[in-house]
Structures are given as structure tokens and as C-alpha cells.
Amino acid sequence: MLIKLSNEMSKLLLEEVEDAQSLVLNQRKVDSDTKELEVSDVEELQLLINDEIVYRGLDHQETINNLGKKLYELYDEIFHQRHSGD
Numbered sequence: 001m002l003i004k005l006s007n008e009m010s011k012l013l014l015e016e017v018e019d020a021q022s023l024v025l026n027q028r029k030v031d032s033d034t035k036e037l038e039v040s041d042v043e044e045l046q047l048l049i050n051d052e053i054v055y056r057g058l059d060h061q062e063t064i065n066n067l068g069k070k071l072y073e074l075y076d077e078i079f080h081q082r083h084s085g086d
Contacts, residue, residue: 001042003081009074010035013045016067017052017074020045042082049075 005013010027013020023045026038039045049071057068064072 001039001082002036003039003042003078004030004034004036005074005077007033007035009077010037012070012074013037013049016056016071017045017048020048023048042078046075046078046082049078 014024023040024037025040028036030036053064053068053071053075057064057071059065
């Protein structure tokens with residue numbers, strides 16, 4: 001599946017989500033702020049993002065931290081594209 005992400009979200013995915021790079025088959029720059037990523041298994045990618053939210057996106061009181069907010073935004077963007085056919 002092809003997903004389009006801002007450079008910021010693409011960087012977050014590739015640098016902060018463990019094992020995400022192994023699912024990205026190809027990536028290309030669409031414009032100055034957008035990348036298109038070809039993902040081998042988008043469901044697995046969403047599971048990896050969810051794992052990061054659980055393990056690193058919550059503080060000790062189970063309150064979402066700044067990384068968690070960004071990961072939720074990334075998850076929601078991929079979810080939207082997956083289910084809208086974009």
C-alpha cells in the first residue's frame with residue numbers, strides 16, 4: 001500500500017517506530033513537504049505504531065506524553081488513508 005506522509009511524520013515513523021523500516025519497501029519525495037511510502041503490510045505497521053504508543057507514548061501515570069500525541073496522529077493518518085482509499 002502507498003501512504004503519503006509529511007516529512008515530519010515520515011521521519012517519526014522511520015526513526016521512532018521500532019522495525020517500521022523493515023516494512024517500507026520504497027519511498028519517494030512527492031513535494032517539498034510530502035513523502036510517499038510503499039509499505040508491505042500496513043496492518044503490521046499500525047500494530048508497530050500502537051506498540052510504541054503503549055511502551056513509549058505514555059508516562060508513568062498512563063497519561064499520553066508528547067511522543068504519544070505524535071504517534072497517535074501518525075496512526076490516525078495511516079488509518080484514514082487505509083480506509084478512505086487515498
